Amino acid sequence: MGVHREAKRWYQDNWDPDRTVGAWFELLANSRWGYPGWPTKWFGQGMDRADVRAVREERRNLGALPPPSGIGPSVLAPMLFQHGTEDQMRRFLPAMAWKGETFCQMLSEPEAGSDLAGVTTTAIRDGDEWVINGSKIWTSRASDVDYGMLLARTDPKAPKHRGLTFFLIGRDQPGIDVRPLRTMTGATSFNQVFFDDARIPVDNVIGIPEDGWTITRTFLAFEKNSYNPDAHEGGPFGKVDLGQTCAQLQEREQGRRSAAAQGRGASQLIADLVDEHGHGNDELTRSRRARLLTWRRVMGYTNQRVHASRRKGNPLPGFEGPMSKLTVSKITRGQRDLGLETQGPHGMLADEDAASAQFHHFFLSSPAISIAGGTDEIQRNHLAERILQLPKDPPFDPKSPVADEGA
């Protein structure tokens, strides 16, 4: 109750929709009420999940703008708390919390997705810099971010899982060419990124050189967890104009949200379709909606396990990350099927009217969730091998350099 009261008081005293977005984000971080789960040394209060949720609830009740979301605060920040240097935290935490800098992940390559340790993009040391050559693919948001989290091979002769290094690379430089890829929804949120002697200062290595696989595993654990909406504070994901007022940004975000039909929005969309097509009292439909609701509740309990495990001092999500991700995939497929069947033959049409047009977009984008951040098959392998201790996939030779594969 204490946290509720304190948070409510702080937000009541400080929330002002006429403040600029930049000033509000800075105040949120420096007051430690923006990311209260971060460590006390770094703009947080070290709160556990239950207290973080209490703060969010009070902020939501008051209608205050949350701090930025996205992979900066939800993935890079916890990685830096584990593996970053003091200088990196001083540089990148304010950048993501209030200076408007955004990040993307540059891991997958044309020949290395599930088998991420097979990346062949190279990084070669040249004085105080690393020089990068190669290509990354499926890089979401690469066209408008400031930095990429990059996995590159620093020693092609080392065994596959060694000889890798994890970097933060500045995106806006002559050696980087970002080319958009169009998906079947018509959007171009993906890109292929080409590196031609791109440069990274040596200070931007996360962890130690050649130990990039350790960092990648931390990255993947937090990334899986980031598919869970609860991992985000709820503020903007991409670049925003920091000079506008909070009220202006909230108005835009509201418009964007009502046009979107992903995640939580899909439940409402399906409810609208069920009403529109007169299936509100149909027992089968009701039972399927109840099942979807149950899965979401179960996911909520899994999240509580993540938080309990963190409270016990285990910093990385364990089996709960793959479980959450698989559950989100399952819910998305369930929503897709129910929405399609509810509409009957009408579901085959990309109508102009709001609910079915939004559903069509949701339907076309639904396969992505089972692939992004590691496919469902890979999540199941992870659970089978690491948690259930079942026999492993046919083994590769861990001592063999990636350069020898397929030779």
Ligand SMILES: Cc1cc2nc3c(=O)[nH]c(=O)nc-3n(C[C@H](O)[C@H](O)[C@H](O)COP(=O)(O)OP(=O)(O)OC[C@H]3O[C@@H](n4cnc5c(N)ncnc54)[C@H](O)[C@@H]3O)c2cc1C
């Ligand atoms: C919406 C979206 C956003 C993405 N954003 C990014 C991004 O920002 N940055 C980034 O780096 N990447 C991104 N990706 C890429 C994503 O991480 C990869 O697509 C994913 O890891 C799969 O790799 P792949 O496409 O190379 O498929 P492959 O690895 O070639 O897999 C092909 C098929 O084989 C199966 N398979 C592979 N290995 C095994 C195995 N051992 N056991 C059983 N089945 C197996 C897979 O499950 C899959 O069905 C994104 C993808 C999507 C869909």
